[in-house]
Amino acid sequence: MPDHPPKPQDNFMRLFVASEPELLRYILAVIPNVVDAREVLQETASALWRKMDEYNPESPFTPWACRFASNEIRAFLRREQRHRRWLDEDLAEKLRLHQDQAARSPAASVEHLRECLEALPPAQRELLRRYYFEENPVQKIAEALNRTADAVYKTLQRSREALADCVRRREGRAP
Amino acid sequence: MKELAARYLDGTATDAEVMELSARLRTDPLARDEYLRLAAIHARLATDPALWVEHQPAARPLRWLGWRPLTAAAAIVVLMAVMFWRRETAPAVPVATLLRTEDAVWAGQAPLEGGRLVTGPLRLLNGRAMLRLDGGAALLLRGEVELRLDDGGSVTLLAGEVRAEVPEAAVGFTIHTPGGKVVDLGTEFIASVNREGQTEVSVVQGEVEVPDGDGVVHRLTTGKALALDRRGTTHPITARLVDNSWQPWAKDEKDALRAGRLLLHETFDYPAGDHDPADLQGGSGWAGPWTIFQGKHADQPWSAKMHQMEMGTFEGRKAWVSPVGKTRCQRMLAQPLSMKEDAVRYVSLMWFEEALPPEQRAFDFWPMANLMIDLRGASDSGPGQRVGLRTNYLMHPIIESGAGQGFESRVRVAEGRRLMMVGKILSRREGEDEVFLRVFEAGEPPGPVEPDSWDVVTRGLRLDAVLDRVVLESIGPKPRRIEEIRIGTTWRDVVAGWDAGMKLHP
Numbered sequence: 001m002p003d004h005p006p007k008p009q010d011n012f013m014r015l016f017v018a019s020e021p022e023l024l025r026y027i028l029a030v031i032p033n034v035v036d037a038r039e040v041l042q043e044t045a046s047a048l049w050r051k052m053d054e055y056n057p058e059s060p061f062t063p064w065a066c067r068f069a070s071n072e073i074r075a076f077l078r079r080e081q082r083h084r085r086w087l088d089e090d091l092a093e094k095l096r097l098h099q100d101q102a103a104r105s106p107a108a109s110v111e112h113l114r115e116c117l118e119a120l121p122p123a124q125r126e127l128l129r130r131y132y133f134e135e136n137p138v139q140k141i142a143e144a145l146n147r148t149a150d151a152v153y154k155t156l157q158r159s160r161e162a163l164a165d166c167v168r169r170r171e172g173r174a175p
Numbered sequence: 176m177k178e179l180a181a182r183y184l185d186g187t188a189t190d191a192e193v194m195e196l197s198a199r200l201r202t203d204p205l206a207r208d209e210y211l212r213l214a215a216i217h218a219r220l221a222t223d224p225a226l227w228v229e230h231q232p233a234a235r236p237l238r239w240l241g242w243r244p245l246t247a248a249a250a251i252v253v254l255m256a257v258m259f260w261r262r263e264t265a266p267a268v269p270v271a272t273l274l275r276t277e278d279a280v281w282a283g284q285a286p287l288e289g290g291r292l293v294t295g296p297l298r299l300l301n302g303r304a305m306l307r308l309d310g311g312a313a314l315l316l317r318g319e320v321e322l323r324l325d326d327g328g329s330v331t332l333l334a335g336e337v338r339a340e341v342p343e344a345a346v347g348f349t350i351h352t353p354g355g356k357v358v359d360l361g362t363e364f365i366a367s368v369n370r371e372g373q374t375e376v377s378v379v380q381g382e383v384e385v386p387d388g389d390g391v392v393h394r395l396t397t398g399k400a401l402a403l404d405r406r407g408t409t410h411p412i413t414a415r416l417v418d419n420s421w422q423p424w425a426k427d428e429k430d431a432l433r434a435g436r437l438l439l440h441e442t443f444d445y446p447a448g449d450h451d452p453a454d455l456q457g458g459s460g461w462a463g464p465w466t467i468f469q470g471k472h473a474d475q476p477w478s479a480k481m482h483q484m485e486m487g488t489f490e491g492r493k494a495w496v497s498p499v500g501k502t503r504c505q506r507m508l509a510q511p512l513s514m515k516e517d518a519v520r521y522v523s524l525m526w527f528e529e530a531l532p533p534e535q536r537a538f539d540f541w542p543m544a545n546l547m548i549d550l551r552g553a554s555d556s557g558p559g560q561r562v563g564l565r566t567n568y569l570m571h572p573i574i575e576s577g578a579g580q581g582f583e584s585r586v587r588v589a590e591g592r593r594l595m596m597v598g599k600i601l602s603r604r605e606g607e608d609e610v611f612l613r614v615f616e617a618g619e620p621p622g623p624v625e626p627d628s629w630d631v632v633t634r635g636l637r638l639d640a641v642l643d644r645v646v647l648e649s650i651g652p653k654p655r656r657i658e659e660i661r662i663g664t665t666w667r668d669v670v671a672g673w674d675a676g677m678k679l680h681p
Contacts, residue, residue: 024218024222025215025222026218028222029211029215029217032184032186032217033186034221046407049406050407086194086196087197090201091197091201094201094207095207109215110219113219113226114226117226128220132220132221133226153182153185153187156181157177160184160213160216160217160220161177163220164212164213164215167212167216168212
C-alpha cells in the first residue's frame, strides 16, 4: 500500500543512475575532456530533473536523456566559446544514431576492452594508466618517462587505435 | 583522419583542425564510424577505473542507492551527490585559506586557522568560520553549513547559510546550489539552502545574478531577495537583514590580546638601563634568559655594549635599544616549533625604525644594515634549517631560509616610524612548506584576519627542522627600539593591539 501516488521524480534517480555511465561516455565522445564532460553531465542531470514530467515511462530513458545531454553539450560549447561550430544539430543527430547502434552490447565490449588492454605491451599500458587513471597531464608523463610530449601523444594515439582494432576483432568473433 | 581524431581527443587540435574534423564527420559515414570507435575507447578508458585495478574498486556512493524508487527528498540527496562527485577524480588542490574561527566544530578533522583548504567537502557543525577563496571572495559560515570548495572562484552550497563578501577583483564568484547558482557581480550577499534544497539569496549590497531553470537570468540589487527551489523555479521572498547575528565575530575582542594564547611573548618590560642578558628572563614561552649570540664575529669590536643590553622607555613603550653597529642575541624556546608537522604559526616583531638624516645617509652606507628575527634549529641541524624574517638596508621585506635561499619583496617600507613585521609559517608533514611576510607601518591597520596579499611569499621551501631558538640581529648605523616579539597560532593573537591610530612621528 503506497503512501503517495508515485511522482515522475521518484523514478528519476533510478533511471539516471542506470544510464549515467552511458550518458557520460556519450558526452565524452564529443567533449573529450573529463572535467568538462562531468560538468555537462551535471547540467544534464539538472535539466532532466526539471523536465521529468515530460518523460514517457514506456520509452527507453537513455536515448531520451541523450537528447538533453546533446543540448547541454551545445550550451557548454557556446558558453565556453570553444569550437562553437564543431557540433551542430545535424552532426549531433548523426553521432547519436551511430552511438545508439554501437551501444547494443556494451557489456561485451568492456570485457573485450579489458582483454585488449592486457594484451598491450606493458609500457603502453602504463602510459595509458598514467594518462587516464591517474589523470596526469601529458607534460608530466613525458617528464616522468623521460620522453617528449609529442612522443607521449603519439603513443596515446597508437594505443587507442590498437585497442579499437583489437576490440573490433574480438567483437567480430563473438557469437 | 586518425591523427585529427587523436588531436581532438587529447585536446591539442587547433580551431581549424576541429572544423576540418567536424566537416569530415558531417559528410563521411566511415569517418564518423572511425571517430566514434576511437572516442568510445577514450571514454571507456577515462571513466572505468575497474580497467586499471586487479580487483573491482568500491562502488561509488551513487550506486548504493541501487534500484529502489526514491522519494523526492532522497533524490535530492543523490542529486547533491552528483554535484559533489563532479570533480571526484580531480586531485585535491588548495584553493582557500581558513582565516578565522570562533567556537567552530567541524565534521571530521578540524582545519587549522590560517591553514589552506583544499577542493572538496567542508562541513561546519557549529560555531563560525571565515575563509577566503584564492580568487578573493570571503565567506562567513555560521551554524551548520555543508559546502564544497570547487575552485578559487566557486563553491557548491548544499545546506546552511553563508554570507559572501566579494571584492571587485573577485567578481564572477559563484555559489552553486541544488536549484541553480548565484553569480556575484561585486557585492555582499547571503545565500542559504534549506533541507528541502531551496535556495534563498539576499543582496546586502551590490548586485548578483541568479539564472532560473528556464534560462531567465534574474538580477538582484541591494535589498532584493529571491528563492529558487530545487527545480529551478523562482519565488519572491523578503530580503534578510544583516542583523547582529551576522556580525563576523560574536565576541567582540576589541583587539585585545587573549591571555595565555601566545606560544611566545617578549615585551622587553625591564627597568631602564644596561643589563646583563642573563638577568633578562621576562615574557612567556621562553627557556632561560637572553644571551649575546657568540657568532664568528663575536670577538670583533662591533659595539661598545656587546655584553650588555640597554632597556628604555619611549612614549610609554618599553623597548630594547639595539646599538649602532652589529648585535645578535639569542633566546631558547620552551616549546620548540617542529617544521615536520602540519601546523600554522604566526610571528610578529614590533619596533621603531629610526630614519637617518639625509646628510648622514650619504656617508653611512651600510649594505649589511638589517633587522632580522631568525627562528633556528639546533646548530647541528644544518645551515638551511631556519626561517629568517627581515628588512634590509633598502627597507625591503625579505624571507630567508636554507643555504642562501632568500625571497625579497619589491615593497619598500617607510623609516622614521613604528613598524610591525608579521610572518606566517605554514609547515607541512608532506610537501612544500610556505612562509609569508608582511610589514605594517604605524597607521596601517592589520585587520581582523590575515591580509589577502603579502609583501613576499616563499616558493619551493622544504624544511624539517625543529626550531628551538630566536635570534635577533640588528645591524646598521642607527639604534633601533625593539618593542615586542610574539609567536602564536592565529593572526589576531600576534597583531592584537597594534596601534593603528598612533601618530607617525613622535
